[in-house]
Amino acid sequence: MDEVRKSIFDNLSQIQTFPFEEKKGNLTYLSWANAWGLVKKAEPDAAFTVVTFDANGIRTEGGLPYQRTDIGFMVWTRVTIAKVTQECYLPVMDHRNKAKQVPDILDINNTLMRCLVKNLALFGLGLHIYAGEDMPFGMPTHASEVDPETGEIKETTKVPVVSSQSKAGGNGTSSTFAAAIARVGKLQAAEMSNAKRMAPMLFQGAELERYQEALAAREKELASPVTATAATSAAPSGLPI
Structure with missing residues (x-):
């Protein structure tokens, strides 16, 4: 058991x-x-x-x-x-x-x-x-090292990503990718940084490009004064944990 x-x-x-x-x-x-x-x-x-x-x-x-x-x-x-x-x-x-x-x-x-x-x-x-973590347990995350001369942070390991397109065995959009794109439209300004960082961990190839384009469009939308005002008053959907 x-x-x-x-x-x-x-x-x-x-x-x-x-x-x-x-x-x-x-x-x-x-x-x-x-x-x-x-x-x-x-x-x-x-x-x-x-x-x-x-x-x-x-x-x-x-x-x-x-x-x-x-x-x-x-x-x-x-x-x-x-x-x-x-x-x-x-x-x-x-x-x-x-x-x-x-x-x-x-x-x-x-x-x-x-x-x-x-x-x-x-x-x-x-x-x-x-637990306040970004990634599920057991999944590798980005490892990094600091350049002692410049102080620049360099990524040394990347998360292996399996494209949902390759899982489906075709070029169609998976339900997971479609859900991710739909969620981009609900992201708030404070969430954009984390969403950008997570993108390469979630998708690759054409899906990654499309996801990043959606993030860029949402970021531009949030920069609009009208959208920013509406976003602060909008309540998220679904049931909180």
């Missing part, structure tokens, strides 16, 4: 989630739909359930989809992959990530899906997001 757990973690923790990640303030998150879709592609037998409780907060089959406590409400999910099961819990919070004392059914539903994403992170998917 330990070998199965390791195999699942090794598989899911190396999935590139960057093209699907969103921002809410300074927080990075995956929508539950993208997270679940990525897991099901990698582990088709994956399944999840909602843990239910009675009015006193005791687990019971067919009960309420939340646990009432003296200090707030909790939701629990249970994910099973390759006969390995892990549970995760999350308090019901408001938009400021403060515990909500009187949640409504929408609050419960949204928190359940956020809890599912965290539950999937226990198996490895997107766990680097919670």
Whole structure:
């Protein structure tokens, strides 16, 4: 069983989630739909359930989809992959990530899906997001050295990239690349530097050129006073982790 757990973690923790990640303030998150879709592609037998409780907060089959406590409400999910099961819990919070004392059914539903994403992170998917990392675990990053005379930073190792075009065996646009291009249109000014740095790690060849062109166009768009004003007031889509 330990070998199965390791195999699942090794598989899911190396999935590139960057093209699907969103921002809410300074927080990075995956929508539950993208997270679940990525897991099901990698582990088709994956399944999840909602843990239910009675009015006193005791687990019971067919009960309420939340646990009432003296200090707030909790939701629990249970994910099973390759006969390995892990549970995760999350308090019901408001938009400021403060515990909500009187949640409504929408609050419960949204928190359940956020809890599912965290539950999937226990198996490895997107766990680097919670650790504040840019790249999935186990993937090589740029190594560098400093020129002692000029102080210039020189890259010595590059991340090996497998083009999604070559994976598809043709010249068509992959769903991953299409999602990345779509996300460029939602990037904020503060995210541009990281997106540029990550580009060569995600794509190569024609896809890299197209991605960098999209970034340049978005950067020019953000430089417009009208766009900059709208961007500061726009709320990101999806459910935050």
